[in-house]
Amino acid sequence: MKIKKELPEVFESFVQQRKNSFLSVKALKEKGIPVVGTFCTYLPQEFILASGAASVGLCSTSDETVGDAEKILPRNLCPLIKSSYGFAITDKCPFFYFSDLIIGETTCDGKKKMYEYLGEFKEVHVMELPNSQSEDGLQLWINECKKFKEVLEKRFECEITDEKLIEATKIKNDERDALKALSYLMANEPAPMLGQDLFKVLYGSGFKFDKKAAIEEIKAITEKIKEEYANGKMIDKRPRILLTGCPIGGATEKVIRAIENNGGVVVAFENCTGMKTIDKNVELEGDIYENIAKRYLAIGCSCMSPNPNRFELLGRMIDEFKVDGVVDMTLQACHTYNVETYGIKRYVNEKKNLPYIAIETDYSQSDIGQLDLRMAAFVEML
Numbered sequence: 001m002k003i004k005k006e007l008p009e010v011f012e013s014f015v016q017q018r019k020n021s022f023l024s025v026k027a028l029k030e031k032g033i034p035v036v037g038t039f040c041t042y043l044p045q046e047f048i049l050a051s052g053a054a055s056v057g058l059c060s061t062s063d064e065t066v067g068d069a070e071k072i073l074p075r076n077l078c079p080l081i082k083s084s085y086g087f088a089i090t091d092k093c094p095f096f097y098f099s100d101l102i103i104g105e106t107t108c109d110g111k112k113k114m115y116e117y118l119g120e121f122k123e124v125h126v127m128e129l130p131n132s133q134s135e136d137g138l139q140l141w142i143n144e145c146k147k148f149k150e151v152l153e154k155r156f157e158c159e160i161t162d163e164k165l166i167e168a169t170k171i172k173n174d175e176r177d178a179l180k181a182l183s184y185l186m187a188n189e190p191a192p193m194l195g196q197d198l199f200k201v202l203y204g205s206g207f208k209f210d211k212k213a214a215i216e217e218i219k220a221i222t223e224k225i226k227e228e229y230a231n232g233k234m235i236d237k238r239p240r241i242l243l244t245g246c247p248i249g250g251a252t253e254k255v256i257r258a259i260e261n262n263g264g265v266v267v268a269f270e271n272c273t274g275m276k277t278i279d280k281n282v283e284l285e286g287d288i289y290e291n292i293a294k295r296y297l298a299i300g301c302s303c304m305s306p307n308p309n310r311f312e313l314l315g316r317m318i319d320e321f322k323v324d325g326v327v328d329m330t331l332q333a334c335h336t337y338n339v340e341t342y343g344i345k346r347y348v349n350e351k352k353n354l355p356y357i358a359i360e361t362d363y364s365q366s367d368i369g370q371l372d373l374r375m376a377a378f379v380e381m382l
């Protein structure tokens with residue numbers, strides 16, 4: 001596939017695709033394709049793909065419905081949970097509306113309890129994710145994956161054979177490879193593009209339902225950026241930032257803008273919208289259930305205790321992307337990520353000898369001025 005449009009237009013098309021994606025979901029439903037709503041990177045998407053259903057992420061990223069959620073949920077709760085629940089109860093989220101089945105997972109306490117309430121008006125299945133990556137934890141997660149397969153088979157009257165699961169795994173591996181190759185273009189110095197443009201593709205690609213077409217499109221964008229870079233098209237040299245912490249998107253893109261409007265460039269996203277989701281592939285040789293379970297359980301989210309894999313990925317990315325400083329964004333009342341900032345700070349400062357800053361924010365725009373000031377001072381220091 002050859003991309004004819006100019007790059008800014010290509011990046012923008014991913015934003016538009018995301019905005020219009022409810023039309024794509026509606027079209028899927030009209031064709032009789034079931035839709036499964038999910039909330040977490042730990043969710044093995046391979047099973048959904050193998051069942052013939054489409055999956056859609058339901059984590060909301062705007063504060064539009066936080067007020068509605070706060071009539072029921074405590075104010076002092078993570079905005080991602082309040083916003084997601086708020087969209088669900090007000091019927092303002094077309095993805096939630098069109099979902100035939102919602103899959104939750106036992107990650108953080110707030111989400112777990114929210115799923116109980118969602119189950120009062122929508123069909124919900126919760127996967128029991130262990131909170132450690134031990135051998136026992138793995139056994140539990142393999143069993144949960146097998147149960148998940150049965151739930152999908154029963155709900156959508158289909159059979160998920162090993163062959164179908166392997167086929168779906170190959171597609172997901174290809175998708176991860178394509179997104180990873182695109183992300184690694186930012187290892188070039190100077191960077192070929194702004195982090196906010198890379199982010200548009202990373203985030204927007206999750207809303208493309210024809211996986212094979214999306215993979216081809218991502219590969220074509222990567223080639224186009226490579227070609228233009230070889231011809232000297234790149235951004236000016238700037239301090240290189242790695243963004244880690246809670247998932248980012250929608251309202252919290254204000255953090256990326258605050259960094260880049262103040263002279264930095266986000267060359268790497270370690271969080272769930274970035275490398276956490278695409279870093280590792282599923283082995284195809286051997287027992288496919290065990291392979292899928294192993295790959296997903298190894299994700300380094302702060303809900304794991306201990307959480308060595310976050311440090312391993314972070315350290316590798318700092319080196320490979322030639323990072324000058326680390327910004328750790330946490331959402332208000334996200335206890336696990338907030339507690340982990342101390343360990344991440346120590347690691348970045350002491351093991352990597354780099355500057356580090358933690359930012360706690362929510363989905364409102366009230367702290368934009370303060371974010372600007374703090375990011376300007378941080379970038380200036382680098």
Ligand code: BJ8
Pocket residue numbers: 039040041042078079080081107108109110111246247272299301302303331333334335336337
């Ligand atoms: S794998 S980061 S998507 S759990 S909802 S933990 S922000 S208090 S989203 Fe997450 Fe899966 Fe981990 Fe990724 Fe904190 Fe809010 Fe909980 Fe959150």
